[in-house]
Amino acid sequence: MSDEMYKSTIPFWIITILGALTIVEYFFPFIGNIVGGPLEMLRTYSTILAGAAYGIGTALLVANHGRRIVRRTMAPHWAFSIVFFVSIIVTVGVMLIGGQTGPQAQWVFDYILAPSGQCLYSTTAFFISTAGYRIFRFRNLDATVLLCSGLLILVSVLPLFTGPFPFFVPMAMWLNNVPVVAGYRAFVMGTSFGSIGLGLRIMLQKHPEALG
Amino acid sequence: MSGKTIWRRALDLDHRIIATGIFLIITYMILSPIEIPFPVSSYGQQYYDFVTEVPAGTTVGFMMGDTVATKPQLKPSTTITMWMLYEKNCKIVYWYDKVEAVGLMNEYIAVVDEMSSRELVYGVDYIDLGFIAGTETGAVAFLENIRGVTGGVDVNGDPIDSFPIMEGVNGGGDFAYGIANCGCECTEPMYIRQWGMPYGTELATINCAMDLPAITLYLATGQLRATANGLLGSAEFEYLTGRLGLAFGQILAVSFAGLYFVILVVLGNVFYFIDRSQGGN
Amino acid sequence: MAVTIGMLVASWMCVMLYTILYGDQPISRFAEHIYMGTTAGYYAYVNLRFYWDKGIVQMMEPGKIHFIIPVILGICVYARLYTPTRWVYRYPMAILMGSMLGVSIRTTVFSQIIDQFILGNLPPLAPIVGVPAGMAINNLIIIFGSICATVFFVFSHDFAGPTRYIHRIGRLFLLCSFGATYGNTTSYRYELMAGTMISNMLRPVELLPYTLGFIVVVAIALVVIFKMGIASWD
Numbered sequence: 001m002s003d004e005m006y007k008s009t010i011p012f013w014i015i016t017i018l019g020a021l022t023i024v025e026y027f028f029p030f031i032g033n034i035v036g037g038p039l040e041m042l043r044t045y046s047t048i049l050a051g052a053a054y055g056i057g058t059a060l061l062v063a064n065h066g067r068r069i070v071r072r073t074m075a076p077h078w079a080f081s082i083v084f085f086v087s088i089i090v091t092v093g094v095m096l097i098g099g100q101t102g103p104q105a106q107w108v109f110d111y112i113l114a115p116s117g118q119c120l121y122s123t124t125a126f127f128i129s130t131a132g133y134r135i136f137r138f139r140n141l142d143a144t145v146l147l148c149s150g151l152l153i154l155v156s157v158l159p160l161f162t163g164p165f166p167f168f169v170p171m172a173m174w175l176n177n178v179p180v181v182a183g184y185r186a187f188v189m190g191t192s193f194g195s196i197g198l199g200l201r202i203m204l205q206k207h208p209e210a211l212g
Numbered sequence: 213m214s215g216k217t218i219w220r221r222a223l224d225l226d227h228r229i230i231a232t233g234i235f236l237i238i239t240y241m242i243l244s245p246i247e248i249p250f251p252v253s254s255y256g257q258q259y260y261d262f263v264t265e266v267p268a269g270t271t272v273g274f275m276m277g278d279t280v281a282t283k284p285q286l287k288p289s290t291t292i293t294m295w296m297l298y299e300k301n302c303k304i305v306y307w308y309d310k311v312e313a314v315g316l317m318n319e320y321i322a323v324v325d326e327m328s329s330r331e332l333v334y335g336v337d338y339i340d341l342g343f344i345a346g347t348e349t350g351a352v353a354f355l356e357n358i359r360g361v362t363g364g365v366d367v368n369g370d371p372i373d374s375f376p377i378m379e380g381v382n383g384g385g386d387f388a389y390g391i392a393n394c395g396c397e398c399t400e401p402m403y404i405r406q407w408g409m410p411y412g413t414e415l416a417t418i419n420c421a422m423d424l425p426a427i428t429l430y431l432a433t434g435q436l437r438a439t440a441n442g443l444l445g446s447a448e449f450e451y452l453t454g455r456l457g458l459a460f461g462q463i464l465a466v467s468f469a470g471l472y473f474v475i476l477v478v479l480g481n482v483f484y485f486i487d488r489s490q491g492g493n
Numbered sequence: 494m495a496v497t498i499g500m501l502v503a504s505w506m507c508v509m510l511y512t513i514l515y516g517d518q519p520i521s522r523f524a525e526h527i528y529m530g531t532t533a534g535y536y537a538y539v540n541l542r543f544y545w546d547k548g549i550v551q552m553m554e555p556g557k558i559h560f561i562i563p564v565i566l567g568i569c570v571y572a573r574l575y576t577p578t579r580w581v582y583r584y585p586m587a588i589l590m591g592s593m594l595g596v597s598i599r600t601t602v603f604s605q606i607i608d609q610f611i612l613g614n615l616p617p618l619a620p621i622v623g624v625p626a627g628m629a630i631n632n633l634i635i636i637f638g639s640i641c642a643t644v645f646f647v648f649s650h651d652f653a654g655p656t657r658y659i660h661r662i663g664r665l666f667l668l669c670s671f672g673a674t675y676g677n678t679t680s681y682r683y684e685l686m687a688g689t690m691i692s693n694m695l696r697p698v699e700l701l702p703y704t705l706g707f708i709v710v711v712a713i714a715l716v717v718i719f720k721m722g723i724a725s726w727d
Contacts, residue, residue, distance in 0.1 A: 022595025182638025284688025
């Protein structure tokens, strides 16, 4: 058996067969009766695999920061990699000791992870404001349509506007239920065809980059 | 002199000043709130009607996939939904597809326990089946065979067959009604196509405001019954149920931030067009 | 409500992280690395715990020895870290990818194409006759708009002459949708900010003096950092 066979060909055939059977099982009950049980079991196995696969991202992150410390690269930023290691060790440590919903883990979650996550996500509010000030112009019809619909939707979800001017609500409802539905319907259909096309390309082994 | 007009210099305003402005406005409105009445949108009313419609005693599937980022906005609508269902003696089966929900679940249950007029009994009124990895594949596998994916145990490792709530419940089709808190992950279409559509479950979602345009499609075709949409949805739900709280307090600060944004856009355009008329770029 | 150490830590983390808006400097980097480490550890533990409970522990139960398959495949995932064995990682990924592609394609066809575009644009979901005029007009706009917007995605044909208006109208409908998304996204970002501040920095009211104190300390530190040239203001 050549290298190419077990390193590349067989994995791609696994994708093809598994994907095809999963699709066919849905449309043809008699096939579903034959392969449904094993496929269901494979999907259960996939959930366990997904749990294991997550760790690889963390492992790569740890390896990257470890390299920075060992090689003293990106000075003086390598010192922050030590901070990273301390926090990951403390977090995993408290969860191992007290369990994932133990008081120590809950403390780390409530007072470090949650506030930091909320804070970092919320910094986009500042960038969106700067973008609104610097970039969005009523330059032509296209930009005007984009901005007007955006501003109408924005004011319709803010009580400061809808309280004194309740007509914004039905206007925005009409916008959401008619033109936005029309535009989004096509967009969703386009992206669905795209994702189905990509999936079929992978299943037909025309997309070798899929497995890395 | 750089040769720039005053309008161009205004347009080149340092982004840090703009950032400080938002910070000050939101802080001030949180510290000095005023009450502003607002009309309830059809989405809020629709979601309230959906939760009210769930028959008493029904077992409801609840995918509690909230995240830390969306917790301040979605916690009110999530906890009030849970409370309303418990008040009707509904039973709720929880699971989640996001890691962060592991830390949030107990907090939400504690809040609802306090709100509830009766003591909630684990295994009778609710059960927590824990985190299910694998996103879409995990959701499909779970909804096909709950005991297969969970290994027959709940989040605490206890056999789920020992709990009365799980009698006759082993898949998505065993829930006549379902609620999916999708946080900000845009997984609503996934739950519609893997839960609502194949199993015929009447589905509603609790999601961030950003997902609304994508969801209106499914509301229009009836594939999704209702949505509690972001902070406004939470505030409306608080208002409709008479339990004004966190969301109602935040919505005013957000309103003034939105006003600030509108002013920025208008001013930016005014300065731009004046600068252009005076020969600027 | 009494202020706890946890609340002080949360407020301090938020103040440090918000300094990222004032430039990349050691204060924000320090807080970012703490967040990165905490998140990486938390996510890894929960996922690997799932693998442990549903895979390894379940494998030990009577009659469930077949769970050794995902356990071994789960270990194979880590072969990616060592270059000579990198190809082993493709096997578990192939199973994951095959399952995922199958489950998503088979239902996308119905929920996002047939139900949406075909059924959504036909009666009884989009009636034109036998309904009030307003509803009929709205449905006509939806049908017309969705067809025009779909035509926009046909990139293989050059739309010239009168057909270019169909393309143009489709683009306008798409821009309307994207504008609505932008409006909702803007509102969502402000909600995130208000939520962060109300949850971690401004409430309970007893926390406010501490938050102000942290802001003053960080502001002084930032001035020192920028004046000394440790970080650049621009």
